[in-house]
Amino acid sequence: MTKLQDLLTVGKPIIADGGMGTMLMQAGLEQGQSPELWNVEKPDAIRKIQSGYINAGAQIILTNTFGGNPVRMRANGLEDRMTELNHAAAQLTREVVDASDKAVVVGGSMGPMGEFMEPLGTISFDDAVAMFKTQAQALFDGGVDLFWIETMSALEEVKAAVTACRQVSETMPIVATMTFDTKGRTMMGVKPEQAVEAFIEMGVIAMGANCGNGPAEIETVIQQMHEVKPDAILIAKSNAGLPRAEGDHFVYDATPEDMATYAKTVNALGAQIVGACCGSTPEHIQAIATALKES
Numbered sequence: 001m002t003k004l005q006d007l008l009t010v011g012k013p014i015i016a017d018g019g020m021g022t023m024l025m026q027a028g029l030e031q032g033q034s035p036e037l038w039n040v041e042k043p044d045a046i047r048k049i050q051s052g053y054i055n056a057g058a059q060i061i062l063t064n065t066f067g068g069n070p071v072r073m074r075a076n077g078l079e080d081r082m083t084e085l086n087h088a089a090a091q092l093t094r095e096v097v098d099a100s101d102k103a104v105v106v107g108g109s110m111g112p113m114g115e116f117m118e119p120l121g122t123i124s125f126d127d128a129v130a131m132f133k134t135q136a137q138a139l140f141d142g143g144v145d146l147f148w149i150e151t152m153s154a155l156e157e158v159k160a161a162v163t164a165c166r167q168v169s170e171t172m173p174i175v176a177t178m179t180f181d182t183k184g185r186t187m188m189g190v191k192p193e194q195a196v197e198a199f200i201e202m203g204v205i206a207m208g209a210n211c212g213n214g215p216a217e218i219e220t221v222i223q224q225m226h227e228v229k230p231d232a233i234l235i236a237k238s239n240a241g242l243p244r245a246e247g248d249h250f251v252y253d254a255t256p257e258d259m260a261t262y263a264k265t266v267n268a269l270g271a272q273i274v275g276a277c278c279g280s281t282p283e284h285i286q287a288i289a290t291a292l293k294e295s
């Protein structure tokens, strides 16, 4: 079984996967439907997306559990099935990865709760830890290789998630990325420099940025992170361009060639792990993988 550390030891750029949510919508997921439900109701759709990313060259595949924490599950009326759905997602991804003959690792995706923590909201730090722990435990039991905390805006919430993961496993690698979509900061005002310093203190193995307003924004974030912590293992997972509202949904118009250019730029700026987020497809990841093979 491949480990993230094995991939890192090689010293070459590591290709991460692309967006899951936007691919699920293309496959027919309706607005407001829980993507996590598809882990048991439409596992073939998930398999197809994940195999597509593996065949395109992705070496890190995330589970379909972005909204699998208890707060979001409750919002979808699925709180009773939280453990089941996270566990199924991890098992499913494990199967897809093991069925390929490639060196690929399974990251257990953990997204934000979608509600404020104290003092802005009502969720205490300890409550957040307890909730993230239930998700992390299910992912761990389902067979992930690492915890992948993503799209975060608040450092306290990252800390709660990291603490939870550490309670589940003392040794499993933890990765954390935030979304810097508000004038170069996260929605909660966190600067890239602050994030990278805090992440190192928390003991995460790799860190960076995902989602947001497209490649240019993430390039700046990586540059700033690399400047303050040149030894940090940095991750860039940009959306496929700038999201543009069209009717009731967003469209992303970066071509595979655009994403290849982004991959080279962001890798030169210090990101060792490069993938994509919303709006991306296996074609985008393939272009990224090809571009980085040459570097």
Ligand SMILES: [Zn+2]
Pocket (backbone or CB within 6 Å): 019, 210, 211, 212, 239, 277, 278
């Ligand atoms: Zn995204």
